[in-house]
Every structure is written in structure tokens, then in C-alpha cells.
Amino acid sequence: MESPILKATNFNAFFGKNHILKNINLEVHKNSVWAIMGPSGCGKTTFIRCVNRMHELVPGATVEGSLKLKGEEIYEMNPVVLRRKVGMVFQRPNPFPTMSIYENVIAGYNLNGIKLSKMEKDDIVETSLKQAALWMEVRSTLHKKGTFLSGGQQQRLCIARALAMNPEILLLDEATSALDPISTSMIEELIQQLKSEYTILMVTHNMQQAARVSDKTAFFYLGELIEAANTKTIFTNPKHKKTQEYITGHFG
Amino acid sequence: MEQSNWKQKLTPLDNEILLLKTELINMWQMVLSQLEKAQQALVKKDKDLAREVISTEKRVNGFELKIDRDCEDILALFAPVAVDLRFLLAVLKINMNLERTGDIAEGIAKFVINLPEKFDVQLFELTRIIEMFNQANEMVAQVMEAFEKEDTVLARKIFKKDDLLDEINANASAIVTDYIQKNPEQIDPALYILSSIRKLERVGDQAKNMAEEIIFYSEAKVLKHKPKSKKSQKDEE
Numbered sequence: 139m140e141s142p143i144l145k146a147t148n149f150n151a152f153f154g155k156n157h158i159l160k161n162i163n164l165e166v167h168k169n170s171v172w173a174i175m176g177p178s179g180c181g182k183t184t185f186i187r188c189v190n191r192m193h194e195l196v197p198g199a200t201v202e203g204s205l206k207l208k209g210e211e212i213y214e215m216n217p218v219v220l221r222r223k224v225g226m227v228f229q230r231p232n233p234f235p236t237m238s239i240y241e242n243v244i245a246g247y248n249l250n251g252i253k254l255s256k257m258e259k260d261d262i263v264e265t266s267l268k269q270a271a272l273w274m275e276v277r278s279t280l281h282k283k284g285t286f287l288s289g290g291q292q293q294r295l296c297i298a299r300a301l302a303m304n305p306e307i308l309l310l311d312e313a314t315s316a317l318d319p320i321s322t323s324m325i326e327e328l329i330q331q332l333k334s335e336y337t338i339l340m341v342t343h344n345m346q347q348a349a350r351v352s353d354k355t356a357f358f359y360l361g362e363l364i365e366a367a368n369t370k371t372i373f374t375n376p377k378h379k380k381t382q383e384y385i386t387g388h389f390g
Numbered sequence: 391m392e393q394s395n396w397k398q399k400l401t402p403l404d405n406e407i408l409l410l411k412t413e414l415i416n417m418w419q420m421v422l423s424q425l426e427k428a429q430q431a432l433v434k435k436d437k438d439l440a441r442e443v444i445s446t447e448k449r450v451n452g453f454e455l456k457i458d459r460d461c462e463d464i465l466a467l468f469a470p471v472a473v474d475l476r477f478l479l480a481v482l483k484i485n486m487n488l489e490r491t492g493d494i495a496e497g498i499a500k501f502v503i504n505l506p507e508k509f510d511v512q513l514f515e516l517t518r519i520i521e522m523f524n525q526a527n528e529m530v531a532q533v534m535e536a537f538e539k540e541d542t543v544l545a546r547k548i549f550k551k552d553d554l555l556d557e558i559n560a561n562a563s564a565i566v567t568d569y570i571q572k573n574p575e576q577i578d579p580a581l582y583i584l585s586s587i588r589k590l591e592r593v594g595d596q597a598k599n600m601a602e603e604i605i606f607y608s609e610a611k612v613l614k615h616k617p618k619s620k621k622s623q624k625d626e627e
Contacts, residue, residue: 346469373471375610382472387401 141209143168143306143337144189149203151184151193158184160361161203166307166354171329171338173348173369176358177384182341185358186309189339190224191217207306222250225300229312231292233284233299240280242295243267246303262302269335270298271328290321297328301336308332310340314347326351345385349373357381403468407477410460411537414481414488417453418534421488424450424495425530425593429523431502432586435509443499450492457485473607480607484537487596487603491530494589494596501582509579516565517583519590522558525551526590529597536601542608542624548601549621555594562587 142165151159159181166172174182187193188205191212205212212220233242243263247254254262263280267273272294276287284295293313300308310329314322329338329351342348348355349369356366357378365378376382383389424443431440461482464470470478514520529551536545566584570577602613602621613621 345471349471374475376472385471386474387403 140167142166143208144339145204145206145209146185147204147206149188149205150201151181151188152198152200152202153196154198158361159188162363164356164363164366166337166339168337169333169335170354171333171340171352173352173355174339174341174358175343175345175348175355175384176364177389180358181361182356182358183311186226186311186339186341188212189307189309190221190226192226218250222246222303223306224309225303225305225307226309226311227293227296227300227313230316231289231296233287233292233295235283235285237284238281239267239276239284239287239295242284243298243302245299266298266302267295269301269332270294271324271331272298288321290317290324293317293321293325294328297325301332306337308336308338310338310342312341312343315343322347345373357384359384403464403470403474406460406464406468407470407474410457410464410478410481413453413457413460414484415534415538417450417457417485417488418530418537420446420450420453421492421495422527422530422534424492425523425527428495428498428502429520429527431499432523433514433520435502435505437503440499440502444496444503447492447496450489454485454489457481461485473610476607476610480603483603484600487599491593491596494593497589498586501586505579505582510573510576513566513569513576513580513583516569517562517587518558519583519587522555522587522590525554526593526597529555529594533597533600533604536604540604540608542605545601545604546622546624548597549618552594552598552618555591559587559591 144164144166146162146164149159149162150157162185174185176182184193188201189207189212193199193201194217201213207215207220207223233239234245237245240259240263241248243266244254244259247259247262264273264277267276272291275291276295279286284292287295293316297308297313314325317325326347329340332338333353340348340352352369354366355369355372357364357372357376357380359380365372365376365381367377371377372381373385376385424446427439427443427446430436431443461478464478468474529548532544532551533548536542536548562584566580570580573580605611605613
């Protein structure tokens with residue numbers, strides 16, 4: 139079997155003395171969509187923030203154990219290089235407000251000081267916007283501000299911005315929770331399409347979304363990874379009592 | 391692992407499921423009563439009781455439609471998962487099996503109405519139909535109890551009980567053929583009894599199907615099409 143693209147081995151995360159993630163062991167393989175579920179405060183967002191080392195931006199935050207991206211220790215990599223390989227999209231769409239749609243998409247290159255020719259930039263913008271299923275809607279207004287777009291379009295612009303860097307992994311932190319059902323459905327469809335080229339980890343509170351979109355589901359509770367399995371198994375016959383109680387709405 | 395924060399509460403879906411369970415048990419009791427009345431009607435050649443069974447069948451059908459609709463509503467409105475989803479899928483299938491069991495009681499009641507006055511009760515003893523009726527009713531009652539108590543051990547006991555029904559059914563053709571040859575004037579009632587035996591054998595099958603559904607929703611194990619020996623053992627998948 140192909141080696142995992144992301145591998146956590148006895149991985150722990152702390153905020154000061156608070157033990158947030160406890161001995162997480164998880165293997166994420168290429169071209170899979172993982173849903174990370176669990177009640178608020180269970181550590182799911184902390185886990186994905188560790189994957190691109192945003193966790194350490196909080197004073198007093200530390201980690202223990204191993205977290206590897208394609209066999210390389212994430213916490214030994216240059217964070218700037220790492221973040222080029224790990225794209226992230228947040229709950230609220232956050233296009234750079236002073237930049238146009240075009241500039242937003244290539245912001246990663248500009249901010250990293252990577253020089254590109256006009257043709258290369260045009261190519262990256264078009265490809266990324268097409269991958270994010272936004273090209274047809276914005277191709278004639280590429281130089282307008284990204285903030286003029288609707289919430290759903292802005293979120294797809296953020297996805298295009300993340301994809302422009304051609305990441306190994308795309309992290310989605312409740313990326314559809316601020317969107318209406320139509321925009322949500324477009325992004326869910328997009329996730330299905332992106333799966334062929336990217337590996338996606340999505341934190342979601344929407345269990346039906348996890349069931350619809352993901353191949354694998356990881357259930358976190360009180361900082362522990364309780365169960366990680368095929369999404370079908372989790373939603374039809376979860377092995378752990380806590381997973382069952384959570385997905386059937388008995389706590390959380 | 392910390393066990394705090396575990397609060398068991400009854401969710402709106404739990405309440406819907408409890409109501410559905412009660413409704414299905416009510417239907418089950420009605421179907422069981424239909425079978426018992428059909429048996430009484432046959433034993434006593436009581437045509438009035440047989441007519442009562444036929445008229446009550448409409449209520450069984452009404453239950454079936456209501457339970458189907460309730461399942462559809464719950465699936466649409468609550469999007470159940472895991473054990474809740476398995477429960478609903480099981481209820482849909484049990485509902486169908488119960489309705490068919492109700493049809494069988496009605497079918498036997500119709501034979502009772504057509505039985506001639508000079509019916510030879512010796513056929514009961516020869517074919518062991520009453521013994522079969524008792525066993526079939528007991529199976530339906532037992533599987534209902536297993537559903538009510540979510541008792542998969544009890545549900546598993548159903549599979550072996552079916553052996554008796556199979557045995558009586560397998561012997562029936564030869565017995566009835568022999569009887570008809572000796573008593574040609576009793577062809578019609580003898581064929582009614584043979585048809586009833588065939589129907590009762592199917593009641594056993596319905597009870598087994600329902601037992602399989604109870605095990606499916608409680609343990610997430612699929613026992614369909616498995617050999618009988620494996621179905622009766624808890625540890626076997």
C-alpha cells in the first residue's frame with residue numbers, strides 16, 4: 139500500500155499546561171477526503187492547525203510526538219515551505235480585501251516573493267479558478283475586488299487561492315458553515331472533484347455533510363481520536379459507543 | 391479516558407422512534423390475535439370468527455400504511471444514522487413481513503368459510519396442522535417479545551423453531567394425497583388444509599425474517615442467506 143501522505147504517531151498538542159490532543163495516531167492517504175468530527179473543544183481544529191503549524195502561533199503552544207507530511211517531520215520543516223504544501227480555508231471567507239480576484243489567487247506567490255511571468259500568472263489564475271468552479275462566474279471581472287463577490291463565491295475564491303500553490307493537502311475548517319445551502323452544495327461538489335488531485339481534511343459540525351462528502355471520518359472526543367474509519371462504517375455501524383452517541387445526537 | 395460530560399438524553403428522534411416502536415408492537419399484537427382467531431375459527435369451524443378475521447385485516451393494512459408513512463417522515467426529517475437508521479430499516483421490513491403474516495391469517499379464515507359442514511376433523515390429526523399453528527403463533531409471539539425487549543438471544547431461538555414447521559410441511563403432501571385417495575369426497579377440505587399448511591410454513595419464514603431484522607438493528611449483523619446453524623450462534627457473523 140502507498141505510504142500515507144500525512145501520518146500522526148503518538149502526537150500530542152498543548153496550550154501551556156492544557157493537554158489538547160492526546161496520543162493521536164492517524165494515517166491519511168493520498169486523494170482521500172477526511173471528515174474530522176467531534177463536539178466543540180474536542181481538538182479537531184487544533185489537529186488541523188497543527189498540520190500547517192498554525193497551532194504554534196499561540197503563545198505557550200507546544201507539541202510532542204511525530205506528525206509527518208510525506209515522510210518529513212512537519213515540526214522540523216520550514217513553516218513557510220510547509221504552508222505552501224498545506225492549503226487552508228477557514229469558516230468565514232477571507233479574501234484579501236485590498237486585492238482583486240486575480241491578485242487574491244496569486245497572493246501566495248507574491249507574498250512568498252516568487253516571480254512569475256504574466257503568462258504564468260494568467261495560467262495559474264485561470265486553472266485555480268476553474269478548479270474552484272469559479273472561473274465562469276468571474277472571468278470577466280478578474281480585476282474587481284474579491285470582496286464584491288457573494289459569500290459562496292468568496293469562499294471558492296479562498297479555495298482557488300489555496301489551490302494556486304498546488305498543495306499536498308487542503309485543510310477546510312468548517313468551510314461551509316457560514317454559507318447558504320446552494321453555496322454549500324457547490325463547495326461539496328467541488329470537494330468531490332478536487333479529491334482526484336488533492337488530499338482533503340475537513341472539520342465539520344454538519345454530520346450529513348461529513349456523510350455526503352468524505353471517504354473517511356475521524357471522531358475526536360476530549361482530545362482523543364476515538365474512532366477513525368470509512369465514513370460508511372461510522373454512519374451505519376460505528377464501533378465505539380461514544381461515536382454512536384455523538385452521531386445519533388445523544389451528546390455534544 | 392474521561393467519562394464526564396456523558397449525558398444521556400432523549401432526543402426528538404428518540405421520541406419518534408419510541409412512538410414507532412409502540413405502533414409496530416400494536417400491529418404485531420393485532421396480527422398475532424388474527425392468527426390465533428384464524429386457528430380458533432379452523433378448530434371450531436367458526437365461520438363468524440373467520441369473518442371477523444377477514445374484516446380486521448383492513449386494520450392490519452391500515453397499520454402497515456401508517457408505519458410506512460411514519461418511517462418515511464422520520465427518514466426525511468431526522469436523517470437518522472447508525473443504530474437509529476438500522477432500526478428504521480428493520481421496522482420497514484418487519485412491517486412488510488407482519489402485513490404478509492396478516493394476509494395469511496385472512497387467507498386461512500377464507501378457507502374456514504368455505505369448509506363444508508361434513509368436514510372430517512381427522513385431517514387435523516393426520517396433518518398435525520394444529521400443532522403447526524401453535525408453533526407458528528408461538529414463533530410470532532416470541533419474535534415480538536424479542537423486538538420489544540431488544541433481546542437478540544431470544545430472536546436467535548426462532549430459527550430452530552422453524553424446523554417443526556418445515557417437517558410438517560414436508561410430510562403434508564404425501565399425507566393429504568393418501569387421505570384423498572381413501573376419502574375422495576373430502577378433496578376440497580383436504581386441499582384447504584394442505585394450502586393452510588403451506589401458508590403456515592410461510593408464517594415461520596416471516597418470523598425468521600423478522601428475527602433477522604432484530605439482530606440486524608441491534609448488532610449490525612446481516613444473517614440473511616446464512617445457514618441455519620450459523621444464524622443461531624451469537625458469535626458467528
